[in-house]
Amino acid sequence: xxxxxxxxxxxxxxxxxxxxxxxxxxxxxxxxxxxxxxxxxxxxxxxxxxxxxxxxxxxxxxxxxxxxxxxxxxxxxxxxxxxxxxxxxxxxxxx
Amino acid sequence: xxxxxxxxxxxxxxxxxxxxxxxxxxxxxxxxxxxxxxxxxxxxxxxxxxxxxxxxxxxxxxxxxxxxxxxxxxxxxxxxxxxxxxxxxxxxxxxxxxxxxxxxxxxxxxxxxxxxxxxxxxxxxxxxxxxxxxxxxxxxxxxxxxxxxxxxxxxxxxxxxxxxxxxxxxxxxxxxxxxxxxxxxxxxxxxxxxxxxxxxxxxxxxxxxxxxxxxxxxxxxxxxxxxxxxx
Numbered sequence: 317x318x319x320x321x322x323x324x325x326x327x328x329x330x331x332x333x334x335x336x337x338x339x340x341x342x343x344x345x346x347x348x349x350x351x352x353x354x355x356x357x358x359x360x361x362x363x364x365x366x367x368x369x370x371x372x373x374x375x376x377x378x379x380x381x382x383x384x385x386x387x388x389x390x391x392x393x394x395x396x397x398x399x400x401x402x403x404x405x406x407x408x409x410x411x
Numbered sequence: 412x413x414x415x416x417x418x419x420x421x422x423x424x425x426x427x428x429x430x431x432x433x434x435x436x437x438x439x440x441x442x443x444x445x446x447x448x449x450x451x452x453x454x455x456x457x458x459x460x461x462x463x464x465x466x467x468x469x470x471x472x473x474x475x476x477x478x479x480x481x482x483x484x485x486x487x488x489x490x491x492x493x494x495x496x497x498x499x500x501x502x503x504x505x506x507x508x509x510x511x512x513x514x515x516x517x518x519x520x521x522x523x524x525x526x527x528x529x530x531x532x533x534x535x536x537x538x539x540x541x542x543x544x545x546x547x548x549x550x551x552x553x554x555x556x557x558x559x560x561x562x563x564x565x566x567x568x569x570x571x572x573x574x575x576x577x578x579x580x581x582x583x584x585x586x587x588x589x590x591x592x593x594x595x596x597x598x599x600x601x602x603x604x605x606x607x608x609x610x611x612x613x614x615x616x617x618x619x620x621x622x623x624x625x626x627x628x629x630x631x632x633x634x635x636x637x638x639x640x641x642x
Contacts, residue, residue: 326514330514330559331514331517331557331559331585333514333517333518333519333557334519336519337519382468382472385469385505385512387504387510387511387512387559387560387561388512388514388559
């Protein structure tokens with residue numbers, strides 16, 4: 317079983333009221349160092365078998381046609397979750 | 412008798428009010444089911460308010476793929492009058508029958524108020540019983556009611572007279588250029604955030620010149636479409 321992760325974010329020029337509300341709450345909780353917050357969505361799509369280039373292409377198409385609204389959102393990532401997880405572990409190890 | 416279809420998606424909650432408005436206007440309401448790819452020969456369609464499919468992905472995003480919407484999109488292309496109210500407006504944008512999108516209100520709160528609108532275009536299938544520039548009062552209730560589109564699209568809408576309603580007095584959700592409702596180029600498809608179906612019967616609508624709860628400005632949306640058929 318493979319998993320594809322799709323990240324969708326509001327376009328930079330679109331006001332993101334949710335992110336703005338979170339940004340307003342952070343300093344009240346003592347997190348004063350963050351100047352801006354933008355909130356997006358993460359989708360995890362499962363397939364039987366490995367994540368092939370065809371699977372990634374289909375996920376990218378689904379991301380454009382269904383998961384995001386191109387008027388207000390950008391698809392910022394379509395990736396094999398396992399490969400991505402490995403990359404994340406590496407980066408945490410480096411940190 | 413003119414037959415006006417009212418679509419029910421899972422999560423729709425204003426379908427009965429819309430059907431009642433259709434009846435009070437003098438037409439026959441026809442219940443249309445989201446999973447039914449058939450418009451049953453109706454003369455017009457109303458996409459009512461609610462939270463179709465829970466709005467879990469985005470407001471109106473899943474409804475666009477309902478079997479009935481394929482028929483609505485085809486029929487709208489052939490000139491069938493279609494009115495999208497609130498969530499119905501969001502469905503029309505997701506289905507690309509109208510441009511732009513709705514995002515969360517700029518103040519983040521759910522808003523419920525008696526909203527004054529100006530009628531900017533009386534040449535659509537749903538507004539011909541109004542007079543140009545007229546102020547009407549109908550209820551508004553939404554959380555994702557902020558209308559957004561890029562500047563080019565907004566200029567195009569303005570230039571072609573497709574801004575049908577504008578908020579007056581107060582902009583309740585931060586919508587660009589105070590836009591409350593728009594039409595397609597042909598004028599048969601209209602979407603708006605406020606709810607005309609909640610202002611069709613004395614005793615149940617907003618306050619009006621004749622006293623509390625006397626406002627029935629919403630009724631003329633539904634009589635307009637009858638006259639659109641005849642005329």
